[in-house]
Amino acid sequence: MLAPAPQTETAIDPIALRRAFGTFVTGVTIITTIDCEGNPRGMTANSFTSVSLDPPLLLVCVGKGATSFPVFNQAQFFAVNFLHEGQAEISGVFASKSPDKFQSVSHDRVHTGAPVLTDCLTWFDCTTHNSIDAGDHIILIGQVRAFGTSPSAPLGFCRGRYANVKDPLPAGWLASHGMVVGYLIEAEGNILLRSDARGGWVLPSAKRRIADNELKLDDGGALTLLPDNTFLYSVFDVADSDPGYLIYRARLSQDSMGVALPADLKFFPIQALPYDAIPTRELRAMLRRYVRERLDARFGIYMDSRDGGRLAMIEGDAQPWQKTMREQS
Structure with missing residues (x-):
């Protein structure tokens, strides 16, 4: 029998790959935690995934080149805050290297001590369940300790820019109790x-x-x-x-x-x-x-x-x- 011909490895263009990844429509999150000196730290991220209901787990990916990467890499807890359609400007602030990011938003502490944005679409307050090295990112897996949501429409992101999401609230999603x-x-x-x-x-x-x-x-x-x-x-x-x-x-x-x-x-x-x-x-x-x-x-x-x-x-x-x-x- 003839040996199979060796497969030629095709080089991946990282820019083209990034654009291909970017066609997947996502929401926009701000992930937050506290550094060793007690200061709030946060950054914009859109690589969020729900992982498990039992136990309640989620994950976010944090780039190793991010200014806040060392803090999140050592964090024992963190919060994930989904942004609503009116918060594109806040997303930009947290994507920057501004030293005063939290001056632009009101925030509070709920369970772990991580800053939770007072006005956002949805928030999850988590303890760190695991951290996995993955190329130029880490996968930060959190166990949900508390969460909350609202009927606002989400802020979407696709092809490197913000996207409007037509989001009529399903009947019974949040029942009104007067x-x-x-x-x-x-x-x-x-x-x-x-x-x-x-x-x-x-x-x-x-x-x-x-x-x-x-x-x-x-x-x-x-x-x-x-x-x-x-x-x-x-x-x-x-x-x-x-x-x-x-x-x-x-x-x-x-x-x-x-x-x-x-x-x-x-x-x-x-x-x-x-x-x-x-x-x-x-x-x-x-x-x-x-x-x-x-x-x-x-x-x-x-x-x-x-x-x-x-x-x-x-x-x-x-x-x-x-x-x-x-x-x-």
Whole structure:
């Protein structure tokens, strides 16, 4: 028998290969972590793949020539943030070598400590499961510890440029549950929180605004709020559950100071709130804002928006509506 003819190896043109790879339409992500000095680090990447549901694994590829490569190569945790269609500019910032990348975005910490972008399409907070050397990249495999998503349209990328993705939200993708009314109740320098039965703490809530300035308790009792000290404080959505939230700030009346609380309600000192046990970054951010404004005795109203929200400060003391109308007439 004749020996098979040796195969001639064809040289691969890396530029042409890059262009061929680029015809695969992807989303755009910003991957983030913390360096050894505690500084947030991040870069744009579009090589993302879901790997496994059990355990929950994903992967991203990090180029060895990237400025942040040494940090990600040693990272014990990282976050992957999908960008929505309005964040092409942010993608450009994180693709650059700018030293102030995080000045352009609001961010928070959820589980591992990696920066999670407050306004993005979807985020995954991960511990590093494995790191695999792969040519001029490393494959960073993460185990998902927390995640959240939103109904925004994704930012696409194809052939080296951003692409619009027609993305009508499928029916039932995020079910709307109407508005949840929450109360940020203060009494003698303490804030009232409610156990969520999963080890976390949230604000007391109601299906609609509390009638007669009373917060009903499970045992049939009630806490009375001061009517002249109850104000709308924040309006926002929680991305991964999609209800709208109306938050009122309020003060407890003197008559309710000695009322025995059910086991799921507890007052926490305003300077010692259990942020690590508060399950959503939106609620943590709102409470931190309240603490700052409480110290300054100057409050605002927050309204959610796609670019991170709007905050309007309130000047002066509250006035009765009828008195205001009389003065204007």
